[in-house]
Amino acid sequence: LPPVSPSRLVAVAVPVPALDLLTYRVPDGLEFPPCGARVLVPLGARRLTGIVVGLADAPADARVDLKNLIDILDAEAFLPASVVSLAAWVAEYYACGVGAMPPFAWVESELRARATADGRRQAEATGPGAKRTLRTSLLALLADGGWTPLRSLAYQLEHADGSRRGRGVPVRALVRLLEQQGLVEVEDVLTGRSAAFRTRRVAAITAAGQSALERSVPVDEPGTGRSRALGSKQREALAALTETPAGLDLASLRGRALTADVFQRLSARGLVSIREERQERDPFESDATATMPAETAGHGRHLLTGEQEATLARLGAMAASGTFGTSLVHGVTGSGKTEVYLRLAARVRDSGRSVLVLVPEIGLTPALAGIFRSQFGDRLAIQHSGLSDGERHDQWHRIRRGEVDVVVGTRSAVFAPLASLGLLIVDEEHDGSYKQEEAPRYNGRDVAVLRAQREGALAVLGSATPSLESYHNASRGRYQLLAMEKRVLDRPLADVTVVNMRDEYARSGPDLVLSQALAEAMRARLTRREQVLVLLNRRGYATTVFCRQCTSPIDCPNCSVSLTIHTGARGTHRGRCHYCNYSATIPSTCPRCAAPYMERSGFGTERVEQEVRAACPGARVARLDRDTIRRRGAAGTLLAAFGRGEVDVLVGTQMIAKGHDFPRVTLVGVVSADVGLGLADFRAAERTFQLLTQVVGRAGRGEERGEAIIQTLFPDHYSIQHACRQDYRAFFEEELAFRRAMRYPPLVGLTNGIVRAPSLAAAMHDASAIVQHLQRAPGPAFQVLGPAPAPFVKLRGEHRAQFFVKAANRGVARAAIREALDAHPDLRRRVIIDVDPMSVL
DNA sequence: AGCACGCCGACT
């Protein structure tokens, strides 16, 4: 039991991203709530559901007048206390409000309204021909008898009677006014996410129904006072129910002669009962995971290689110790890491502790989830963004109720409410998608290690191309390093050829996309009915359009980037901004100097697809990038089709390089290894090395030896050279030396601050106010750089200035940043603080 | 993030 606070104050996390913990008083009539319980609290004009994080002291600022909790919704922890304190710690580390943390944000409530009887009468009195005011439109919307969420009202108003502009309508004020007039009632319910179970309506026959059916007597009609005999449909329905004693799911009536309406009428006469039953969705029914390869069934059966066996033994020993430790499994692509994870997870599960597995993106790599599914069956839960809110929540509640031993999920699954964790696995730990690029900007991998530490569990990070951070930790002895250097069945790594595109341009002109070597290799592989992956990490048809006379490119009006050319309907080309989605037709004459010499330059995946079709007539070519997978699950479908051999050549961005296993791919072509190398980002070389190594690893996973062809303008660049030789260690040493010289992570802790403002001058001004505050911090504990215009100085119409904080001791820097932000509350909304950034662009 | 408040231009 928590010690009783003499002042009876609790710290509460509310689902408001900008807010930190708030303090509330527990009124005398209420028990003191335990940590992790949900509570209903007043916040401004709202009432919200929050989570108790712990006891609180009286706020330092005496001016805040504390409010009472309205209600306590759980007698026991709703979120495990371990998850609550983990999330609070993470919010502190990443300098964001606790309210933004996933486990707190998942608990929400919602205001809903409906018309009262008076309100309905008044709505009916206003005929359709009458003049529509906002007030009458609103009342009409609320008069259908059901509860309507206030947040959807503005949208409904906008679409209800065409001309009305619903945006900006003070819906809440209007509803409150109507409430005061007794025309509308308002309720505040726990919603959606936490109550988002899909329910099904199940009909069962009542005793009255049974006797009515048997004796065929007339039955009272509700409301009318009359009696009527059962109709034939109603008799049929009752008869059907006698055959299904467990009840009949009304949704299953679709396509049959009976309709739900018949049951509804019977229910009104008391002959049938209809109950709502909670129904849990199976995430494997949804298309995102339906495409899991069937060959995964073989996993867990065949023998491990010596290396796999040794790695498993070491990890198993660490896990069995029951104390915290972190292990970095550095295994080359195709070395069979997944198999080791699976067996390790089974061991830990059998010892009575639970397992959490993080993966970068399930939609792109369904194989791992499928393998775990076949091993753990319904003791496994899946958590990822492709699930609907309802599906996700079913899974979340199954975990919370302890019905699950193993969770496989993306980033936010690190907060899954698992009890007694014994093992956390982070697959492809270097992957950038572990970092959330919006608040809260946490890294799921780092949170996983932290959680392991707090719960005395083993953390296993795995990658063929570990992040500099993790490998550095391993070489300093903070992590245990386990290497897997051989591929399963001793399959050799691909032969890599580098093509110097300068020579190719000299020979074939500057407009060349596919070198002769790549085109010929593709044709050769295709005639042998093998498959090809072609990587270019840049979308679109062309990179820019510029005027040959005045050389000015066509820029996005909202962002400081030039428009990318995309192929639209009927082959027309449009300019599009990849940052704000602005789109425009490309003029045939220069908007600046009117010269009719507009020229395209650079190329992206669309152009590559076209060139591949031209170079390989008859080949089945498909493209996988963000533009082709708008629809949910489309990536999985396309990858599955490629896996079945229905596509010969798959062109795509980095999506095609993630951990897929396509045994028939024998050739990988990289159209330009240089995309990203020129970026002003300290991770540019690391990302290039990782991408090249990963994509080269896709070749030759079957019987046939693989081949990779890398086109570049910089064949001597160290990330390209080391990637060709698949020499991680050499790359690591060289890159670490660069990071040390430049004082970049992992040798210092880096925090990036970006200040947004209507003009660059204003952004610079506000940024320097914060920087000055930071520089006043005592001692040379950290270094502040900037402010300077950010690399994307304008984005979505806002101007941006940036600054950096570099510190050996992150704690000191964190405290200083928090203090500087607190000193400038007016800038809070416009400042982005990114602790341990993945990218500084 | 909401929500309230207050300021300003554009209409009845």
Added chain:
DNA sequence: GTCGGCGTGCTC
């Protein structure tokens, strides 16, 4: 005059 669009500040 007042409506309603938007910037600013606050939420224990």
